[in-house]
Amino acid sequence: MSDAEIRVAVLGARGRMGAEAVQAVTDAEDMQLVAELGRGDARETIVEAGATHIVDLSVPDATEDNVRFAVEHGIHAVVGATGWDDEKLSRLQDLLSEHPDVGVLIAPNFALGSVLATAFAAKAAQYFESAEVVELHHPNKVDAPSGTAARTAQLMGRARRDAGVAPSPDATQKDPDGARGAVVEDIHVHAVRLRGLVAHQEVLLGSPGEQLTIRHDSFDRASFMPGVLLGLRTAASRPGLTHGLDGYLDLGL
Amino acid sequence: MSDAEIRVAVLGARGRMGAEAVQAVTDAEDMQLVAELGRGDARETIVEAGATHIVDLSVPDATEDNVRFAVEHGIHAVVGATGWDDEKLSRLQDLLSEHPDVGVLIAPNFALGSVLATAFAAKAAQYFESAEVVELHHPNKVDAPSGTAARTAQLMGRARRDAGVAPSPDATQKDPDGARGAVVEDIHVHAVRLRGLVAHQEVLLGSPGEQLTIRHDSFDRASFMPGVLLGLRTAASRPGLTHGLDGYLDLGL
Amino acid sequence: MSDAEIRVAVLGARGRMGAEAVQAVTDAEDMQLVAELGRGDARETIVEAGATHIVDLSVPDATEDNVRFAVEHGIHAVVGATGWDDEKLSRLQDLLSEHPDVGVLIAPNFALGSVLATAFAAKAAQYFESAEVVELHHPNKVDAPSGTAARTAQLMGRARRDAGVAPSPDATQKDPDGARGAVVEDIHVHAVRLRGLVAHQEVLLGSPGEQLTIRHDSFDRASFMPGVLLGLRTAASRPGLTHGLDGYLDLGL
Amino acid sequence: MSDAEIRVAVLGARGRMGAEAVQAVTDAEDMQLVAELGRGDARETIVEAGATHIVDLSVPDATEDNVRFAVEHGIHAVVGATGWDDEKLSRLQDLLSEHPDVGVLIAPNFALGSVLATAFAAKAAQYFESAEVVELHHPNKVDAPSGTAARTAQLMGRARRDAGVAPSPDATQKDPDGARGAVVEDIHVHAVRLRGLVAHQEVLLGSPGEQLTIRHDSFDRASFMPGVLLGLRTAASRPGLTHGLDGYLDLGL
Structure with missing residues (x-):
């Protein structure tokens, strides 16, 4: 075992995302998978296995304890589990101030393309007169618009307001059935549901x-x-x- | 003057569409422009000029008289003017039965691509589980969705119903702001308004x-x-x- | 067992397409799966199982014997296997003339959307001044352009020639590296290879x-x-x- | 006249871009149009009119003299004219070092959307396994690929090389007619020519x-x-x- 090696414990390893992570870490030449934990497994395994990092893909009621355990043992954490409200984040920040060498990434979205698309959209929104968002998903999705689309629209709307850009022009007088969609921070957001699709988003600037x-x-x-x-x-x-x-991409945006 | 020639009188020639039509007829090698009429010009000019066809791009309160005048004089008519309700159409059909050689085309839309897109959409809709429409226009448009989008959705919806296709699946339970758009004949229709655009439509089948x-x-x-x-x-x-x-395209659809 | 039932034998059942077909037939309420045959299994099983139809997804050197066996026993055939050259097709047609009640479908492509897209493209091509094709596939594909794109371009090119449409205008004088792509029947065809994609095609008419x-x-x-x-x-x-x-879709195109 | 005002002389004012610039400056509330110069007009007019800025949209053999004249008189310059090779740029930089308060922008492209698209493409290219470019233009264009597409591909290719990214995977073995397009810095570039289009570009990352x-x-x-x-x-x-x-956008890219 080399000191430079990234030794990874995957938590939530029996879920679908967890299984993908186990495979990805196993395939990565610069990493070693040292532990796979599911619900009920003892956290001590992480330390005993000599992990330098955890990937936490567990559930909302377990993720805080998992991450705090890692930080207290000097182990870095990459967290995809949901449920991190302001209170939990604040408590975590307090803990991290006592462990100044440990890095924790909490990411609601790990798709690089999606993260880049949102960052670019937020950046570009201030330079155009009009801005709208269309998201398209499989028809089993229960909420509309998608969380990613709502967040993208929020970031775009705020960037436009900060830059003093007027709301997108819109002369609509007659729209009895709501074809113009939802409005999030002055940005119209449209949700399409189509069999065959997975998760797609289009930001339109004019x-x-x-x-x-x-x-x-x-x-x-x-x-x-x-x-x-x-x-x-x-x-x-x-x-x-x-x-x-x-925050980990060199975007300077 | 050859008998085979298409000799065209343009009515409503001083409007924007009329001016385009005058130019297009002038440029067409197999046609001759023989008259340009605006509001107030005497219809007799059409006959005196020896027109074999009229293009009527006049206004709703003039188009019926224009077309009836043409038919009564054995002149074919291509009509882009609006205002043709069922009553006017029925009267025209009666008149045409007395002039069995005359052909009249009344077309709400002359863009070949748009007409083809609508015909293809109506045809294909029955073969897919999901179907939605997104229309995108300049932000000065006052109504949403566009008339073309509403008509496309109607034709698609009817074709699906006639073929016994179930409505598009949609598990949406939470859509507080109306991101799912308007519903026309079981087809969701979304309207985007964006500076820089003119008139665009996308039919999505999945x-x-x-x-x-x-x-x-x-x-x-x-x-x-x-x-x-x-x-x-x-x-x-x-x-x-x-x-x-x-009806003039060889679509067999 | 009702006479009206579609009783299906799947040939080539152990391949990936075959496994999908077995599942699809099993799930269809108006069909019954009566036999699954792989390489080496005796064709007599088809008859013994009382099949009214076969789906042949076998290999090029087996498909002709499979289909002829079915036709000779009065069994209809839906064929996705490749390798049907003009000679084999001609022999099959001779055999079918002796069995006038049997229907055989040989389809290089079973994706309804792809078949519709090609038919629409061939139909629309004659109404536009310009026409090009862009196909996009996963990067493991060994040939460019795809067979579907080449066939689409052929059908479009022929339809344009039959309708007396001039080749697409193109003022290109300088293209040292071949950015304008391949030319099939006067139609430019472009091939994109991108990780993450499967098989996609875009027909552009202007x-x-x-x-x-x-x-x-x-x-x-x-x-x-x-x-x-x-x-x-x-x-x-x-x-x-x-x-x-x-040929089975009600396209009238 | 307020000191803060931007007082603009437009050079090349009788060309199509020049006429647009005259109009745009006239319409801008924070600017005043003080001179319009065409070929043969005396440059002294710029100074006499009290211009603080020039917009130079003249021709390759005039632009260098125009810009040097402005710099020598302490006037800022925004330059869209072409013909600036390395030698001219180097001479201009020498001159600017003697006039440290003067700002000059030389921009091959003033479309904000295009500039942003290129910057985003160059930034994102390093995070994806595959990258290609498709450009689409009107059919009167004489060169392929477009200069913008070639430059975009160059920037993407360099960014990928700098980040140690391998060339896009491509298993193509058979491409007799060149459907895979041009290759610029390891990036495949495709050029579509279509009546009805103006200038369009699509960067695909997978x-x-x-x-x-x-x-x-x-x-x-x-x-x-x-x-x-x-x-x-x-x-x-x-x-x-x-x-x-x-360089003037707050991209931090």
Whole structure:
């Protein structure tokens, strides 16, 4: 075992994302998979296995304890589990201040393309007169619009407001059935549901004579793994809490 | 002057569409422009000029008299003017039964691409599990969804019902702001408004493992002229009333 | 067992397409799976099981014998196997003339969306000044352009020539590296290879002021099964040989 | 006249871009148009009119003298004229070192959307396994691929090489007619020519399970004016030479 090696314990290893992560870490030449934990397994295994990093893909009621355990043992953490509200984040930040060498990444989305698309959309939104979002998903999805689309629209709307951009022009007077969709932070958001699709998003920006379109297609949860590996490779060099994978990308946005 | 020649009088020649039509007829090698009429000009000019066809791009309160005048004089008519309700159409059909050699085309849309897109969408809709429509227009448009999108959705919805296809699956339970858009004949229709755009429509059809997309972009009213010329070239060989340019296309749909 | 039932034997049942077909037939309420044959299994099983139809997804050197066996026993056939050259097709047609009640469908492509996209493209091509094809596939594909794109371009090119349409305008004088792509029947064809994709095709048609785009996305071989089932439901009512699934669609194109 | 005002002389004012610039400056509330110069007009007019900025949209053999004249008189310059080779740029930089308060922007492209699309593409290219470019233009264009597409591919290719990314995977063995297009810095570039289009570009990035698409559509040269105005508003605060409008955008890329 070399000191430089990234020794990874996967938590939530029996879920679908967990199984993908186990495979991805196993396939990565610069990493070693040292433990796989599921619900009920003892956290001590992480330490006994000599893990330098955890990937936490467990459930909302377990993730806080998992991450705190890692931090207390000087182990870096890449976290895809949900349920991190402001209170939990604040408690984690307090703990991290006592362990200044440990890096934790909490990322609601590990798809690099999606993270880039959102960052680009937020950046570009201030330079165009009009901005809208269309998200397209499989028809089994229960909420509309998607969380990613709502967050993208929020970031775009805020960037436009900060730059003093007026709301997108819209002369609509008659729309009895709601064809213009939802409005999030002054940005219209449309949700399409179509059999055959997985998760897709299109940001449309328009000015006189030109249009910029930023589209992300997610076909498979395999798309999350490059982001997870990037997280693992970067966490040790970014002590403290990073929220969102974009914090690890060299975007300068 | 050859007998075979298409000799065209343009009515409503001083409007924007009329001016385009005057230009298009002038440029067509197999046609001759013989008269340009605006509001207040005497209809007799059409006959005196020896017109074999009229293009009527006048206003709703003039078009019926214009077309009846043409039919009574054995002149074929290609009509883009609006305002043809069922009553006027019925009266016209009665008149045409007395002039069995005359052909009249009344077309709400002369853009070949748009007419084809709608026909293909209506045809394909029955073969897919899911179907939605997204229309995109300039932000000065006052109504949503567009008339073309509503008509496309109607035709798609009816074709699906006639073929016994179930409504598109949709598990949405939470959509507080209406992101799912309008519903026309069981088809969800979304309206985007964006500076820089003109008139665009995308029909999305999905089944397990595949998607079919039929998109039409209208950048300029120049796009109507090939349809007007096709109408003029075809009217004499299609006696009676034809409603919609698709009736002149060899679609068999 | 009811006489009306479609009783299906799947040949080539152990391949990937075959396994999908076995599942699809099993799931179809109006069908019964009566036999699954792989390489080396005796064809007599088909008759003994009382099959009314076969789905042949076997290999090029077996498919002709399989289909002839079926026809000789009055069994309808839906064939996805490749290797049917003109000579084999001609021999099959001779055999079918002796069995006038039997229907055989040989289809190089069972994806309904792809078949519709090709038919629409061939139909629309004659109405536009410009026409090109872009196909996009996974990077493991060894040939470019794809067979489907080449066939689509051929059909489009022939339809344009039959209608007297001039080749697409192109003022290109300088293209040292071949960015304009391949030319098939006067239609430019471009091939993109991208990790993450499966099989996609975009037909682009342009005239002054407008564009028509027909795009098909194939994400998964599940997309072939609705076409296979449609073939099984239709074969008995279409005696003789039908080449291409479009022959079973009510396209009138 | 207020000191803060941007007082603009437009050079090359009788060309099509020049006429657009005259209009745009006239319409801008924070600017005053003080002179319009065409071929043969005396440069002294610029100084006599009290210009603080020039917009130079003249021709390759005049632009260097125009810009040097402006710099020598302490006037900022926004330059869209072409013909700036390394030698001219080097001479200009020498001159600017003697006038440290003057700002000059030389921009091959003033469309904000296009500049953003290129910057985003160059940034994102390093995070994906595959990368290609498709550009689409009107059929009167004489060169393929477009200069913008070639430059985008160059920037993407260099960014990938700098980040140690392998060339895009490609198993193509058989491509007799060149469907795979041109290759620029290991990036495949495809050129479509279609009546009805103006200038469009699509950057396609793919990894396992996901795709990122960045598309820019230029419908009209009106799209250049927001970039010209942004240049005029920014030049005074960016002394020295800036090459490319992206240098004035807060991209941090």
